[in-house]
Amino acid sequence: MSVATTQGISLTGLEGEIVQIEVDVSKGLPGYQLLGLPDAALNESRDRIRSAINNSGKKWPQTKVTVSLSPAWLPKSGSGFDLPISIAILSATDQVAQKNFDKTILIGELSLEGALRPVRGVLPMLISAAKHGMKRAIVPEQNFHEANLVSDISVTAASSLIEVLALLTGISHPRDIPLLTHEEVVTELDFSEVAGQEDAKFGLEIAATGGHHLLMMGPPGTGKTMLAERIPTILPRLDDLQAREVAAIHSIAGTQRLQQSHFKTPPFVAPHHTTTTVGMVGGGTKQIRPGACSLAHNGVLFIDEAPECATGILDALRQPLESGSIEITRAVGSTRFPARFILALAANPCPCGRFTGKGRGCQCSSIQVRRYLNRLSGPLLDRIDLRLTVENPTRAALAQSEPREASAAMRARVIKARQVAAERFTGLGFTLNSQIPSDQLRSQFRADSKAMSALHTLMDKEEITARGFHKLLRLSWTIADLKGVTVPTINELEAALNLRSNAERVA
Numbered sequence: 001m002s003v004a005t006t007q008g009i010s011l012t013g014l015e016g017e018i019v020q021i022e023v024d025v026s027k028g029l030p031g032y033q034l035l036g037l038p039d040a041a042l043n044e045s046r047d048r049i050r051s052a053i054n055n056s057g058k059k060w061p062q063t064k065v066t067v068s069l070s071p072a073w074l075p076k077s078g079s080g081f082d083l084p085i086s087i088a089i090l091s092a093t094d095q096v097a098q099k100n101f102d103k104t105i106l107i108g109e110l111s112l113e114g115a116l117r118p119v120r121g122v123l124p125m126l127i128s129a130a131k132h133g134m135k136r137a138i139v140p141e142q143n144f145h146e147a148n149l150v151s152d153i154s155v156t157a158a159s160s161l162i163e164v165l166a167l168l169t170g171i172s173h174p175r176d177i178p179l180l181t182h183e184e185v186v187t188e189l190d191f192s193e194v195a196g197q198e199d200a201k202f203g204l205e206i207a208a209t210g211g212h213h214l215l216m217m218g219p220p221g222t223g224k225t226m227l228a229e230r231i232p233t234i235l236p237r238l239d240d241l242q243a244r245e246v247a248a249i250h251s252i253a254g255t256q257r258l259q260q261s262h263f264k265t266p267p268f269v270a271p272h273h274t275t276t277t278v279g280m281v282g283g284g285t286k287q288i289r290p291g292a293c294s295l296a297h298n299g300v301l302f303i304d305e306a307p308e309c310a311t312g313i314l315d316a317l318r319q320p321l322e323s324g325s326i327e328i329t330r331a332v333g334s335t336r337f338p339a340r341f342i343l344a345l346a347a348n349p350c351p352c353g354r355f356t357g358k359g360r361g362c363q364c365s366s367i368q369v370r371r372y373l374n375r376l377s378g379p380l381l382d383r384i385d386l387r388l389t390v391e392n393p394t395r396a397a398l399a400q401s402e403p404r405e406a407s408a409a410m411r412a413r414v415i416k417a418r419q420v421a422a423e424r425f426t427g428l429g430f431t432l433n434s435q436i437p438s439d440q441l442r443s444q445f446r447a448d449s450k451a452m453s454a455l456h457t458l459m460d461k462e463e464i465t466a467r468g469f470h471k472l473l474r475l476s477w478t479i480a481d482l483k484g485v486t487v488p489t490i491n492e493l494e495a496a497l498n499l500r501s502n503a504e505r506v507a
């Protein structure tokens with residue numbers, strides 16, 4: 001009868017903290033006490049652990065068991081502590097040779113039968129564990145694939161408490177578990193599948209290059225969703241760090257992304273317009289989960305039929321749009337998740353969707369139309385540089401037989417233009433044209449004099465607002481970068497104006 005210590009890990013946002021689990025088994029009336037800010041799920045662990053131990057051919061101690069989790073101030077949540085607690089109990093009761101658990105992290109939930117069940121967030125847990133100097137981890141088999149994305153810690157998978165004991169005592173050796181490879185070819189979406197829509201495609205290429213948020217307006221069935229879904233295919237592939245960060249967020253949310261092989265493609269996340277604020281930005285009562293805006297980190301957040309969103313949902317995006325992250329505050333503490341994405345909104349031109357400016361079959365009054373579009377609040381629209389009109393593709397475009405340009409060709413141009421911009425902004429703390437601060441647009445990053453005076457004339461005639469002035473300049477820079485022009489001229493400005501005014505006429 002003695003004391004044993006194992007290590008688990010607790011997550012706050014993407015950050016993990018090592019938790020020491022100390023079990024003291026002493027003479028006294030049978031009882032079980034859990035100390036150190038456990039949440040409800042952890043408090044329920046006793047029955048699972050007792051049953052799992054009994055069903056694994058081991059004995060639950062008929063004495064006083066005290067489990068203490070430290071640091072005590074840290075709120076601990078989830079069921080991932082089942083495994084380290086059980087091993088500590090078995091070790092304290094001499095049922096497993098008192099091994100040196102130093103530098104080994106144990107993660108997993110136990111079923112009543114003693115099976116090791118997967119938990120959420122294993123990837124960020126192990127990234128943190130490695131940072132804290134841990135050398136080895138034992139994780140549930142279903143989490144093995146994501147756990148292996150962390151290179152600086154040795155990972156062993158197990159499917160039951162019995163297997164963990166066998167591994168710890170050296171009776172059995174780690175099994176070879178086949179890993180999914182990231183190289184597998186998956187049928188990816190491609191812009192070559194979209195007929196016509198040359199203007200919209202050019203608009204999306206601009207958005208991808210400058211990181212501009214955008215709004216697509218057009219009647220149902222014109223291909224807005226189809227176009228939006230293909231934006232990630234023309235963004236640069238994620239580098240290892242970005243891919244891991246995205247995977248870590250998805251690991252906590254428990255989405256399927258980790259099972260997918262296109263792990264380096266920027267994510268595309270499309271919450272339905274009926275989603276809640278928690279669904280959009282994250283939250284939850286027990287464990288704080290990332291929302292759609294964090295799942296879309298380093299990728300695209302697409303909101304179809306955006307004016308249909310309940311009040312407040314779109315406004316909740318203002319914080320991530322401004323700061324690139326979202327802070328969620330709950331009684332248990334506050335958590336920050338990264339949330340830097342390209343926002344793509346789609347809207348019908350009117351409540352019935354048929355409005356084409358020519359009145360075909362649309363009965364909506366102009367007041368109804370205005371009210372519908374006004375649901376997209378001003379502060380949100382302020383952040384949207386690009387408004388695109390999407391019209392029905394012509395029959396000729398649909399029938400066209402020669403091959404259409406593929407996403408790879410568009411992506412190559414995006415990457416090249418992004419490099420030009422990044423070089424221009426060296427040392428300034430931003431890399432994309434959409435991020436140029438307004439004051440620098442008026443000083444360092446002006447267009448040429450003819451374009452600037454054209455912009456001022458438009459302002460004087462009140463055809464554009466100060467905000468429109470800045471958006472047009474940012475877009476002109478992106479168009480210039482795509483065309484290989486060093487400083488935007490009247491041509492790039494006109495191209496930018498053209499993209500905007502089409503949509504403005506509809507609105």
Ligand SMILES: Nc1ncnc2c1ncn2[C@@H]1O[C@H](COP(=O)(O)OP(=O)(O)O)[C@@H](O)[C@H]1O
Nearest residue numbers: 193194195197219220221222223224225226393
């Ligand atoms: N330009 C296009 N080229 C090929 N197919 C198209 C095109 N536009 C629309 N479609 C077809 O119409 C369907 C509906 O398009 P969708 O993107 O859902 O429209 P929207 O989102 O504007 O309502 C698509 O799944 C696709 O099959």
Ligand SMILES: [Mg+2]
Nearest residue numbers: 224225226304
């Ligand atoms: Mg759609």
Ligand SMILES: [Zn+2]
Nearest residue numbers: 350352362364
């Ligand atoms: Zn209508």
